[in-house]
Amino acid sequence: MHIISRFYEDYELGSKRETLGRTITETDFVVHAGHTGDYFPHHMDAEWCKTQPFKQRIAHGTLTFAVGIGMTATEINPEAFSKGYDRLRFVKPVYIGDTISVVVTISEKKESNKPALGHITEHVEIFNQRGELVLVCDHILLAKKKDK
Amino acid sequence: MHIISRFYEDYELGSKRETLGRTITETDFVVHAGHTGDYFPHHMDAEWCKTQPFKQRIAHGTLTFAVGIGMTATEINPEAFSKGYDRLRFVKPVYIGDTISVVVTISEKKESNKPALGHITEHVEIFNQRGELVLVCDHILLAKKKDK
Amino acid sequence: MHIISRFYEDYELGSKRETLGRTITETDFVVHAGHTGDYFPHHMDAEWCKTQPFKQRIAHGTLTFAVGIGMTATEINPEAFSKGYDRLRFVKPVYIGDTISVVVTISEKKESNKPALGHITEHVEIFNQRGELVLVCDHILLAKKKDK
Amino acid sequence: MHIISRFYEDYELGSKRETLGRTITETDFVVHAGHTGDYFPHHMDAEWCKTQPFKQRIAHGTLTFAVGIGMTATEINPEAFSKGYDRLRFVKPVYIGDTISVVVTISEKKESNKPALGHITEHVEIFNQRGELVLVCDHILLAKKKDK
Amino acid sequence: MHIISRFYEDYELGSKRETLGRTITETDFVVHAGHTGDYFPHHMDAEWCKTQPFKQRIAHGTLTFAVGIGMTATEINPEAFSKGYDRLRFVKPVYIGDTISVVVTISEKKESNKPALGHITEHVEIFNQRGELVLVCDHILLAKKKDK
Amino acid sequence: MHIISRFYEDYELGSKRETLGRTITETDFVVHAGHTGDYFPHHMDAEWCKTQPFKQRIAHGTLTFAVGIGMTATEINPEAFSKGYDRLRFVKPVYIGDTISVVVTISEKKESNKPALGHITEHVEIFNQRGELVLVCDHILLAKKKDK
Numbered sequence: 073m074h075i076i077s078r079f080y081e082d083y084e085l086g087s088k089r090e091t092l093g094r095t096i097t098e099t100d101f102v103v104h105a106g107h108t109g110d111y112f113p114h115h116m117d118a119e120w121c122k123t124q125p126f127k128q129r130i131a132h133g134t135l136t137f138a139v140g141i142g143m144t145a146t147e148i149n150p151e152a153f154s155k156g157y158d159r160l161r162f163v164k165p166v167y168i169g170d171t172i173s174v175v176v177t178i179s180e181k182k183e184s185n186k187p188a189l190g191h192i193t194e195h196v197e198i199f200n201q202r203g204e205l206v207l208v209c210d211h212i213l214l215a216k217k218k219d220k
Numbered sequence: 221m222h223i224i225s226r227f228y229e230d231y232e233l234g235s236k237r238e239t240l241g242r243t244i245t246e247t248d249f250v251v252h253a254g255h256t257g258d259y260f261p262h263h264m265d266a267e268w269c270k271t272q273p274f275k276q277r278i279a280h281g282t283l284t285f286a287v288g289i290g291m292t293a294t295e296i297n298p299e300a301f302s303k304g305y306d307r308l309r310f311v312k313p314v315y316i317g318d319t320i321s322v323v324v325t326i327s328e329k330k331e332s333n334k335p336a337l338g339h340i341t342e343h344v345e346i347f348n349q350r351g352e353l354v355l356v357c358d359h360i361l362l363a364k365k366k367d368k
Numbered sequence: 369m370h371i372i373s374r375f376y377e378d379y380e381l382g383s384k385r386e387t388l389g390r391t392i393t394e395t396d397f398v399v400h401a402g403h404t405g406d407y408f409p410h411h412m413d414a415e416w417c418k419t420q421p422f423k424q425r426i427a428h429g430t431l432t433f434a435v436g437i438g439m440t441a442t443e444i445n446p447e448a449f450s451k452g453y454d455r456l457r458f459v460k461p462v463y464i465g466d467t468i469s470v471v472v473t474i475s476e477k478k479e480s481n482k483p484a485l486g487h488i489t490e491h492v493e494i495f496n497q498r499g500e501l502v503l504v505c506d507h508i509l510l511a512k513k514k515d516k
Numbered sequence: 517m518h519i520i521s522r523f524y525e526d527y528e529l530g531s532k533r534e535t536l537g538r539t540i541t542e543t544d545f546v547v548h549a550g551h552t553g554d555y556f557p558h559h560m561d562a563e564w565c566k567t568q569p570f571k572q573r574i575a576h577g578t579l580t581f582a583v584g585i586g587m588t589a590t591e592i593n594p595e596a597f598s599k600g601y602d603r604l605r606f607v608k609p610v611y612i613g614d615t616i617s618v619v620v621t622i623s624e625k626k627e628s629n630k631p632a633l634g635h636i637t638e639h640v641e642i643f644n645q646r647g648e649l650v651l652v653c654d655h656i657l658l659a660k661k662k663d664k
Numbered sequence: 665m666h667i668i669s670r671f672y673e674d675y676e677l678g679s680k681r682e683t684l685g686r687t688i689t690e691t692d693f694v695v696h697a698g699h700t701g702d703y704f705p706h707h708m709d710a711e712w713c714k715t716q717p718f719k720q721r722i723a724h725g726t727l728t729f730a731v732g733i734g735m736t737a738t739e740i741n742p743e744a745f746s747k748g749y750d751r752l753r754f755v756k757p758v759y760i761g762d763t764i765s766v767v768v769t770i771s772e773k774k775e776s777n778k779p780a781l782g783h784i785t786e787h788v789e790i791f792n793q794r795g796e797l798v799l800v801c802d803h804i805l806l807a808k809k810k811d812k
Numbered sequence: 813m814h815i816i817s818r819f820y821e822d823y824e825l826g827s828k829r830e831t832l833g834r835t836i837t838e839t840d841f842v843v844h845a846g847h848t849g850d851y852f853p854h855h856m857d858a859e860w861c862k863t864q865p866f867k868q869r870i871a872h873g874t875l876t877f878a879v880g881i882g883m884t885a886t887e888i889n890p891e892a893f894s895k896g897y898d899r900l901r902f903v904k905p906v907y908i909g910d911t912i913s914v915v916v917t918i919s920e921k922k923e924s925n926k927p928a929l930g931h932i933t934e935h936v937e938i939f940n941q942r943g944e945l946v947l948v949c950d951h952i953l954l955a956k957k958k959d960k
Contacts, residue, residue, distance in 0.1 A: 073259060073832060073886060092813060092888075093709040094257075095721075099694040102395040103255050106550025107248070108290025111221060117389040119467040119497045129391075133302055134289050138282040142256025146813060148832075154281055156309035156357075162302060171711040201711045209304075221388060221442060240369060240444075241561040243573075247546040250839040254698025265833040267911040267941045277835075294369060296388075319563040349563045369555060390553075398691040399551050402846025403544070404586025407517060413685040415763040415793045425687075429598055430585050434578040438552025450577055452605035452653075458598060505600075517684060517738060536665060536740075537857040539869075543842040590665060592684075615859040645859045665851060692847070699843050700882025701834075703813060725894055726878040733874050734848025746873055748901035748949075754894060801896075 075148045080190035080215040083178050091143040093173040093201070096131060096166055104135040131166035136207050140198040143174050152192065152215035160209035164200070171201040179210065189214045223296045228338035228363040231326050239291040241321040241349070244279055244314055252283040279314035284355050288346040291322050300340065300363035308357035312348070319349040327358065337362045371444045376486035376511040379474050387439040389469040389497070392427060392462055400431040427462035432503050436494040439470050448488065448511040456505035460496070467497040475506065485510045519592045524634035524659040527622050535587040537617040537645070540575060540610055548579040575610035580651050584618050584642040596636065596659040604653035608644070615645040623654065633658045667740045672782035672807040675770050683735040685765040685793070688723055688758055696727040723758035728799050732790040735766050744784065744807040752801035756792070763793040771802065781806045815888045820930035820955040823918050831883040833913040833941070836871060836906055844875040871906035876947050880914050880938040892932065892955040900949035904940070911941040919950065929954045 105111050113120040114130055121129050137160065166172065180193035194211040253259050261268040262278055269277050285308065314320065328341035342359040401407050409416040410426055417425050433456065462468065476489035490507040549555050557564040558574055565573050581604065610616065624637035638655040697703050705712040706722055713721050729752065758764065772785035786803040845851050853860040854870055861869050877900065906912065920933035934951040 075832070092705050092815070093712055094703065094705075095708060095710040097690050097694055098393050099395045099691045100255070102393055102399070103251070103550075103694070103698075104286070105553075106399075106547075107251050107255060108286050108293070109242075109549075109553070109555050110290040110293035111390065111553050112293055112296055113388050113390075116391060117467055118391040118465070120389055132286075133304070134282075134286040138252070138256050138280075138286050141282050142258040145256070145258035145260055148260055154310060156281070156307070158306060158308070159304070160306070160308060161304035169710070171709055223388070240371070240557050241564055242555065242557075243560060243562040245542050245546055246837050247543045247839045250837055250843070251546070251550075251698075253701075254695075254843075257697075257701070257703045259701045259834065261832050261834075264835060265911055266835040266909070268833055317562070319561055394689050395691045396551070398689055398695070399547070399846075400582070401849075402695075402843075403547050403551060404582050404589070405538075405845075405849070405851050406586040406589035407686065407849050408589055408592055409684050409686075412687060413763055414687040414761070416685055428582075429600070430578075430582040434548070434552050434576075434582050437578050438554040441552070441554035441556055444556055450606060452577070452603070454602060454604070455600070456602070456604060457600035519684070536667075536853050537860055538851065538853075539856060539858040541838050541842055543839045547842070547846075613858070615857055686849075695843070695847050696878070699840070699847060700878050700885070702882040702885035704885055704888055724878075725896070726874075726881050730844070730848050730872075730874040730878050734850040737848070737850035737852055740852055746902060748873070748899070750898060750900070751896070752898070752900065753896035 073146055073148065075150060077151050078149045078215065079151050079218045080181070080192065081218055083181060083192050083215065085178055085181055088175060088177045091174040093171045094139065094143060095169065095171045096135070096139065098168045100135060100139065101129060101131060101168060104132050108132070108134060110134070126165055128167055133162045133207075136162070136166045136172065136198060137209070140172060140174050140196070140207060144176055144196065149215075152213045155212040155214050158210040158212060160207070162207055164204055164206045166200065166206050172198050172206065174198050184214060188217055190217055221294055221296065223298060225299050226297045226363065227299050227366045228329070228340065229366055231329060231340050231363065233326055233329055236323060236325045239322040241319045242287065242291060243317065243319045244283070244287070246316045248283060248287065249277060249279060249316060252280050256280070256282060258282070274313055276315055281310045281355075284310070284314045284320065284346060285357070288320060288322050288344070288355060292324055292344065297363075300361045303360040303362050306358040306360060308355070310355055312352055312354045314348065314354050320346050320354065322346050332362060336365055338365055369442055369444065371446060373447050374445045374511065375447050376477070376488065376513045379477060379488050379511065381474055381477055384471060384473045387470040389467045390435065390439060391465065391467045392431070392435065394464045396431060396435065397425060397427060397464060400428050404428070404430060406430070422461055424463055429458045429503075432458070432462050432468065432494060433505070436468060436470050436492070436503060440472055440492065448509045451508040451510055454506040454508060456503070458503055460500055460502045462496065462502050468494050468502065470494050480510060484513055486513055517590055517592065519594060521595050522593045522659065523595050524625070524636065524661045527625060527636050527659065529622055529625055532619060532621045535618045537615045538583065538587060539613065539615045540579070540583065542612045544579060544583065545573060545575060545612060548576050552576070552578060554578070570609055572611055577606045577651075580606070580610045580616065580642060581653070584616060584640070584651060587618050588620055588640065593659075596657045599656040599658055602654040602656060604651070606651055608648055608650045610644065610650050616642050616650065618642050628658060632661055634661055665738055665740065667742060669743050670741045670807065671743050672773070672784065672809045675773060675784050675807065677770055677773055680767060680769045683766045685763045686731065686735060687761065687763045688727070688731065690760045692727060692731065693721060693723060693760060696724050700724070700726060702726070718757055720759055725754045725799075728754070728758045728764065728790060729801070732764060732766050732788070732799060736768050736788065741807075744805045747804040747806050750802040750804060752799070754799055756796055756798045758792065758798050764790050764798065766790050776806060780809055782809055813886055813888065815890060817891050818889045818955065819891050820921070820932065820957045823921060823932050823955065825918055825921055828915060828917045831914040833911045834879065834883060835909065835911045836875070836879065838908045840875060840879065841869060841871060841908060844872050848872070848874060850874070866905055868907055873902045873947075876902070876906045876912065876938060877949070880912060880936070880947060883914050884916050884936065892953045895952040895954050898950040898952060900947070902947055904944055904946045906940065906946050912938050912946065914938050924954060928957055930957055
């Protein structure tokens with residue numbers, strides 16, 4: 073984790089960064105349930121899950137999202153701030169023992185309605201250990217322009 | 221937490237449900253950092269925050285989102301599943317000691333490209349104890365239609 | 369979790385409510401030890417447990433009790449408050465991977481020494497995934513009477 | 517934590533042991549809610565609590581019980597096992613920042629229906645930093661008799 | 665955990681104390697990563713570890729150290745305080761499921777540069793369930809002398 | 813967190829790296845006690861601490877060490893591995909609310925008894941928000957030499 077100044081002009085369309093992997097454990101399921109209060113049986117009841125099409129506990133969507141986004145939190149840019157996320161989709165279930173990694177691509181740059189700021193879109197893809205896409209979203213940043 | 225069957229037809233446009241409140245604590249900040257690996261100083265370094273415009277530690281966006289969504293997880297509907305979220309926006313910072321509550325409104329119903337399923341949009345608003353909107357997003361569900 | 373007013377007269381003798389299931393994980397054992405400070409080898413030392421009649425780690429009695437009671441915490445009744453518990457018994461061990469669910473039965477109603485209040489007994493039974501009773505207790509509530 | 521053999525005959529009626537103190541923190545409240553799934557506003561919503569007679573968040577009864585019992589877990593007796601608890605009563609609320617300590621008194625010894633075992637009752641009292649009793653219960657043990 | 669006064673003169677060279685065992689779980693790995701912020705793939709990425717000589721996740725050195733030292737924290741001596749540690753060595757990896765126990769030996773006593781205090785060295789050895797040494801260090805204490 | 817190859821020859825004597833800050837919270841104290849099992853009143857009993865010279869709860873030495881070392885875990889070097897630590901000293905107490913940061917200096921390079929490896933010493937200094945040194949230690953690494 074370190075601080076690097078990146079202005080709107082410094083973001084290069086199409087550039088990518090990729091994280092290392094992290095294995096999603098039963099502990100993460102239990103911690104996430106306890107943190108959020110979501111004890112739905114999909115995540116917490118192994119016996120009930122055996123009776124369902126997915127056969128085993130599946131990660132909360134918010135778990136995969138929050139952990140995946142956390143994995144990309146390595147560089148602090150004081151010239152930009154997070155506005156939110158668009159098109160967040162749960163593509164495939166994440167199971168206990170799956171290992172996820174994240175690819176972030178600068179997918180869009182456009183003017184903002186404030187002339188001193190520009191919109192940056194980071195396209196975020198979370199993959200499991202078989203290379204399957206499990207979650208996708210677009211992170212929307214507002215970045216300062218230089219000399220403004 | 222209980223199981224209630226709700227088909228596409230059962231969702232009533234404009235109907236609302238509201239959660240009780242939950243105080244966001246310093247513990248939640250520390251747990252969220254540890255859960256996600258995001259130790260950005262915005263959330264974890266009280267001294268550095270004093271030098272910033274917001275003056276104090278602010279909650280991770282993913283914290284407010286995950287906890288707020290967790291607070292709405294009270295009813296299991298076996299006829300629907302979560303597809304994802306749209307237009308997630310961090311409207312105002314959440315500070316240690318703020319108490320949040322959530323209002324969910326059925327804001328849209330539309331046909332899906334699969335005739336047996338319909339799209340439901342739940343508009344999710346998270347408020348602090350002063351009634352200020354802090355986070356907003358649209359939850360996208362796919363719900364089964366009756367008799368299909 | 370929601371708020372419903374129930375007065376003494378509203379509790380119906382013999383009525384039952386049942387929770388969904390929750391799988392007790394190794395994480396729950398470790399969290400409970402860390403939360404309570406009870407690191408007895410019965411719960412924490414897999415090697416020592418192999419030399420004991422029960423052969424594997426068993427849940428703290430307070431874990432099964434606290435989690436089981438937590439599973440029943442779905443309805444807030446502002447007209448009643450918890451006085452305590454009677455006849456709490458650890459009937460069978462709970463192992464890592466067991467899935468518990470809880471049945472609560474209104475088993476007794478009687479006058480209190482304060483005329484405005486009545487005693488309610490909730491008989492609490494915690495079962496594992498094989499339907500075996502693992503813990504039993506009586507929850508003692510004091511509930512307001514109507515028009516008093 | 518250490519292992520000491522104590523048979524039925526070794527328990528002395530009226531003998532006492534006392535623990536050191538432990539401050540109950542906001543973290544303990546959040547951990548307990550997450551561990552048990554009990555997010556009742558009495559424990560988790562500081563704003564709502566301000567509108568209630570107790571004015572501030574109060575500890576879950578199961579928190580005070582589980583932590584207090586954990587504080588007494590210092591001596592492993594291979595000759596006895598825990599049968600359960602009787603007359604558990606929540607006498608006074610425990611607030612964030614209260615420091616609790618526990619006194620355990622051997623309050624009863626009696627024959628069991630199995631001749632090789634005897635009943636021991638440990639009377640457990642949990643006090644706050646002002647010396648006020650906050651929780652009381654009777655721990656029921658079955659202890660082996662010597663030479664049987 | 666209890667309080668016992670031990671002065672410099674009371675420490676006997678060569679005397680030993682030994683802890684019970686504790687199984688190091690996947691939960692401990694996840695908790696330690698979250699507590700310290702160290703998410704190195706050696707501890708957190710089961711897939712990457714398969715490609716490494718050690719083949720599976722290994723405990724953080726600071727995990728084995730902190731937990732092992734915690735296991736020895738059973739006796740509070742108001743006459744001594746901890747100065748630090750020397751010659752801390754990670755001798756063998758600790759894997760998920762290993763059970764560790766600790767032997768502490770009084771290995772050195774010597775004068776301090778303050779005449780009222782003496783140096784005590786506790787040699788700390790942490791073993792796994794196969795009796796293999798996994799971590800070793802020397803704990804340096806300063807203890808008061810009697811009648812000074 | 814990223815992977816960078818650094819051989820023995822690449823470590824430059826006297827070079828420094830510095831972390832951002834992290835505020836040590838009451839939550840960290842409670843998590844560390846629960847993780848390690850060390851519930852000594854110095855860390856956990858605010859009332860008892862008021863009667864002691866330090867007046868308030870102080871961090872476990874192993875907490876400051878493990879968190880401080882974790883804060884330096886930003887760069888994975890596949891050419892080196894950690895052998896251990898020397899001269900770890902607890903210089904000043906860390907209190908709840910203190911913010912620590914870490915400076916790591918390459919303080920020594922020397923031949924190892926294996927010709928393909930060299931010894932690197934990283935001198936680690938942990939400071940609080942007033943710039944006071946609170947913990948110091950020497951991290952001992954073995955690094956591969958180039959072309960060997």
